[in-house]
Every structure is written in structure tokens, then in C-alpha cells.
Amino acid sequence: MSTSINLAVIPGDGIGQEVVAQGLKVLTAVLPQDVKLETKEYDLGAQRWHRTGETLPDAELESLKHHDAILLGAIGDPSVPSGVLERGLLLKLRFAFDHFINLRPSKLFPNTASPLAGRPEIDFVVVREGTEGPYTGNGGSLRTGTPAEVATEVSINTAYGVERVVRDAYERADSRPRKKLTLVHKNNVLVYAGHMWKNIFDKVGQEYPEVTTDYLHVDAATIFFVTQPERFDVIVTDNLFGDILTDLAAAVTGGIGLAASGNINPTGAFPSMFEPVHGSAPDIAGTGKADPTATILSVALLLRHLGFEDQAARIEDAVSADLAERDGTFRSTEQIGDALAARVAG
Amino acid sequence: MSTSINLAVIPGDGIGQEVVAQGLKVLTAVLPQDVKLETKEYDLGAQRWHRTGETLPDAELESLKHHDAILLGAIGDPSVPSGVLERGLLLKLRFAFDHFINLRPSKLFPNTASPLAGRPEIDFVVVREGTEGPYTGNGGSLRTGTPAEVATEVSINTAYGVERVVRDAYERADSRPRKKLTLVHKNNVLVYAGHMWKNIFDKVGQEYPEVTTDYLHVDAATIFFVTQPERFDVIVTDNLFGDILTDLAAAVTGGIGLAASGNINPTGAFPSMFEPVHGSAPDIAGTGKADPTATILSVALLLRHLGFEDQAARIEDAVSADLAERDGTFRSTEQIGDALAARVAG
Ligand SMILES: CC(C)[C@H](C(=O)O)[C@@H](O)C(=O)O
Numbered sequence A, B: 001m002s003t004s005i006n007l008a009v010i011p012g013d014g015i016g017q018e019v020v021a022q023g024l025k026v027l028t029a030v031l032p033q034d035v036k037l038e039t040k041e042y043d044l045g046a047q048r049w050h051r052t053g054e055t056l057p058d059a060e061l062e063s064l065k066h067h068d069a070i071l072l073g074a075i076g077d078p079s080v081p082s083g084v085l086e087r088g089l090l091l092k093l094r095f096a097f098d099h100f101i102n103l104r105p106s107k108l109f110p111n112t113a114s115p116l117a118g119r120p121e122i123d124f125v126v127v128r129e130g131t132e133g134p135y136t137g138n139g140g141s142l143r144t145g146t147p148a149e150v151a152t153e154v155s156i157n158t159a160y161g162v163e164r165v166v167r168d169a170y171e172r173a174d175s176r177p178r179k180k181l182t183l184v185h186k187n188n189v190l191v192y193a194g195h196m197w198k199n200i201f202d203k204v205g206q207e208y209p210e211v212t213t214d215y216l217h218v219d220a221a222t223i224f225f226v227t228q229p230e231r232f233d234v235i236v237t238d239n240l241f242g243d244i245l246t247d248l249a250a251a252v253t254g255g256i257g258l259a260a261s262g263n264i265n266p267t268g269a270f271p272s273m274f275e276p277v278h279g280s281a282p283d284i285a286g287t288g289k290a291d292p293t294a295t296i297l298s299v300a301l302l303l304r305h306l307g308f309e310d311q312a313a314r315i316e317d318a319v320s321a322d323l324a325e326r327d328g329t330f331r332s333t334e335q336i337g338d339a340l341a342a343r344v345a346g
């Protein structure tokens, strides 16, 4: 825990700006007086691209390196061809800063719209690999646009990359009361990558004798997410399966408005980046309807990453308490931010 | 509609044998007296592999070609390394017989364990591509088992393969009352394959002006499956996304015990193959707990494929009626089969 935080802020597109403003409000409210918060905003996203054609120039990538952490709102807009900002900005950051742990906790909060409300406690965390798999951009297309086109996507997996994320997941499982770790893959079809994942999972597991392990194919995992999510404690999985499963996890717990995430480089070599799981939701941008809670919970993950455990817990408790008292009345983005800022300041 | 059916039966592993027996019982009961049903059972699966090391010998593959259709129970057993039977038998059949339409209807039946029970009508069908994508077995591993291992999986997509499945999906959408088709992919990350899919989807769509179209990323699709499944009519997607989404679809509708599928080659060049979506469930094999309904509904798809529309509908109506009258008492595999056979014969 340091005495200053030098934070990069990328509000991005759509509702990004609005939710990030509330995230910063709560961050300011929860920090001890003697911790100095410096923020620098980066103008990146759809508007920048329309204006200059740039997604993430080298100078800004370099500048971003010198922050303690990054808070990101949301990236993506229908006016930009699909993939341009995702690959050129969001994934570029995850890859350049070697964010190999994409951490996505799921918890069933009180009073949420979950179809599973009233079920036993749901409290698991997905450790999604963040730098490999089908996300490497390794692929191509031949005879593009013709009836003879062939397009490929290559999932690249290395023992180096798999072992480090699997080890991180074991560490997390080992430190939780239930000490349970589930590997999700599809090793009955993706036999090369799948078997490598499974072998490394088994090998590293020998170092964690107290952790109970389990393996599920990704298709079967989706069933359990719906019928028996309480069975999960820590889940480790590849980049694409993690993408799919964490949206589903959000849907079966509190909804996408509550799902937080951290793109973490645990070595500290580069700043880690925290962002809500949801997208830029251009349809509700500017209406005050966006729920900033996912961003605020991402701020909690950011604080925990920087060593401010008490402050992180304070935010999480505030969200629980706030939801428990929710009575269904509409509250704007700002009202939710104000309510949570007031709670954590208290 | 022909006057005879020459059916290949592959009971396979685990509960496969039990559920297939009930499927055949209902098939026999529903067929008009003057339709001659011939069946030939193929001993393929885990036991055969243990005995002889064979998954699907050429002679049997050749022999299977000469049937009108194939009914398959389930493939896979924990005693066999993951992937051996899946790749060597199940996927080998799908690829050898060019089953490019993997048809998976989802319907919210009455009285089911769905967490969404009581919701508006859910009635959609997933048209999953069956012969390409990450399922081609194109991949490899280098320095296997060492800390320097690299494992790849290549998703192969051709305009030829995508266009034919997309066209089939438009045809289906066009013939349904709601005429709505949703493409699910991940074209913001898998830009090569994803854009090809989207371009072909848009191009073929020009020939179906009455069909309303929609595009969703696979992660977002999982959210809608949980929160708003009634929005879907026909969904077309790639092999892996289709695998994941159809298990999820089963979970949010009637459960995996009711999910039927057809691996269809609409050209008729090779026999189509019908199977429940569920696996071999070795944990309940032999206990009489397996629900044969998914297999029986797969028989309905088989009958429809062969032109027996009335008989197909009769089975589907019988399942609806049977579920509507279900009172929660345990019924064995055989009891459910008997009940449905009695209804369709009536
Ligand atoms: C926007 C997109 C590139 C991203 C992903 O696929 O990782 C998003 O879905 C997420 O989960 O953070």
C-alpha cells in the first residue's frame, strides 16, 4: 500500500465516460486523506479514431506504462468496423501489458434480477487467461470476399502461458475457504490445446495438495452455471471460453451491470487495467440509465491489487448494503454513484 | 416418405443403449403398419475400443453409408482418453457424412425444471455448422510435455461451408412464422472468420427479404439466452459456438434430458444422424434414471428428415402432453419410453 496512486483513466465509448466518472467519485471518497490520487485521462476510443484514425499510438502506449494502474470504461461503437477498436486498443493493451490474469468474480448480490435469486450462495471467480488462445490475432483470409474464400483463426497456447495462469488460479483457490479449482476447456475436441491445459493443470496441482480439482468441458460448464452455480469456487480457463463464461456468469448472478474485472499482470512489470465486463451500450449512452456498479466494483479490484484491501472491502460491502436496501425505484447513474460514495465515505 | 426405413443404430456408451432402446420402441409404435422398419446395430464405442483398439473401421463406415439414417445414443467413457472416441468415431461420422447442418431445436416444455419456467414462449432452433471451425482437428503440439510446449488449434472456415449452412438457416427462418434469423459469432476478435461469416450472412440475406436479421457476439448471446430467450427464432453459428450455446439452451429450457439433435446432410448424399445432445452419463448408466425423451425427440427429427412429418409431430405432441401431465413422481427410462410409445400409438 503506497501513499499515492498515479491512475490512467480511459473512459472510452458510449456509457464509458459516465460510469468511469462514478468510479472515480467512489475511489476519491474511499481513499484515506493522506493518499494522493493523481489521474490522467486518455482520449482513446471511437471518437479519437474518427478524428485521427488512431487507436492506440505508441506515445500513448508508452505513457500508459508509467501509471500504477488503468481504469477503463468501455470500448466499441457501431460506427467503427467491428474489431478495429477491440483489437487495436483494448486487446492491444491487454497484450502489450501482458495481462495474463483476467480476473472476473461472480457473486449473487441481494435483490438482483438473477433468474436464480433465492438460490444457495453463489460466489466464484473466473481466472481467464488473457494473452493467448484464439485472441492472438493469428489467422488470415485467402481469396477474401470470393466464393472460394478460406478464413482461419489460430488458437495459440504455450506451456509458459498456461502454467502461469493455472498457478495463479491454484494460489487463489488455496487461499479461499472452499479450496476448489475447476478447469474448463474442450479437450475432447481441441485435443492439442486441451490436453496441454489438462496436463499442466494436473502437474501444477501436485504442489497444491489441499486444493480439490475438477475438469469440465465448456459446453457442460454452461449447464452447471445455470443449474448449479454454487458448485464453483475458482475456475481457470482459456481466453475465449473465459469471455463466454463470464458474460454467462454475470447473467445468472446479478446481471451485467454488476460484473467487474481486472486485467492483471501480477509481476508488476506493467500496470494492470480494471474495467467493467459490460460493453459501451451505445443505446443507453447519455440517458443516465447505465449502472456504474460494475465499474465501482472494478475500482475495488484495482484497490485490492494496489494493496488497499480495506478500501476494496469497504466498496464491496457498500455495494451489498446498497443493493440490499434497493426498493426498485429507478436511480440514475449519478444517483447510484452518489449513494455508494456516501456509503464508503461513512 | 418411403415405405421402408433402413436404420443404422449406434447405441454407443453409458446410457446410450438404454435411451436408444426407448427411441426404437417409440419409432416402432408411431410408424404406419405398411412402413417396413429394418434396423442394424453397430457395436461402436468404448467397449469396442477396449476390445480391439478400433473406433470406426473403414468397413463399418462404408456399411453405414447404405442406411437411410443413423440413430446414435451417446459416445464417450472416462476409461478412454478424452478425444479418442469423440474424434475417432462421433466427429469422424459427422465429417465423413458431411453433416453440415447440426440442427438443435429448443423449446420450453411444460413442467420442466427450467429456471425460466413461467416465462413467455421459448421456441428457437440453433443451426450449428457441423463440418468446419475449430472442429477440423487441424492443430498440433510442439515439444509436447516440456515447459517449452506450444499447442495450436486452427479454426478453418470456408465460404463454401459457411454459405451452405447460412442458406439453410435462412430457409428455415423463412418458413417459420416469426421469420427471424440471428447470426452468432465473435467478429470483434475473430476478425477473419467472423467477418467472412458476417459478409456471407449479409449477402445471402438479400435473397430473403422477409427474414429479419440480427447479429450477436457469442458472449452477449449467452446473456440473452438467460434473460430473454424468447427473442430468438432461428440462430446460425459456427461449430464450437453452436456446441456451447446448445448445451446452454438445453439448460435454460427443459434441461439436457429433452434436447434433441440432427446431424443432417440435406443433399442426401450420405445418411443423416440423429442423437440426443446429452452425453453418455456413465454415472447413471444402468440405473434406469436416464431420461430417454431427448432420444425420442431425436427420432422425431429423424422421421421429419425422412418425410414422415405427421409421425414426427405425433411424437412431439406426445412429449408435450406427457410432460404436461407429469406429477413429479420418478419414472424410469423404460416407463417414460412406454408412456410415450402408448401415446403415439393411440
Ligand atoms: C470487447 C471484447 C474484445 C472483450 C473480449 O472479448 O475480451 C469483451 O467481450 C470482454 O469480455 O472484455
Ligand SMILES: CC(C)[C@H](C(=O)O)[C@@H](O)C(=O)O
Pocket (backbone or CB within 6 Å): A188, A189, A219, B076, B086, B087, B090, B091, B243, B277
Ligand atoms: C461429444 C462432443 C464431441 C460433441 C461436440 O462437441 O460436438 C458434443 O458435445 C455435442 O454437442 O454433440
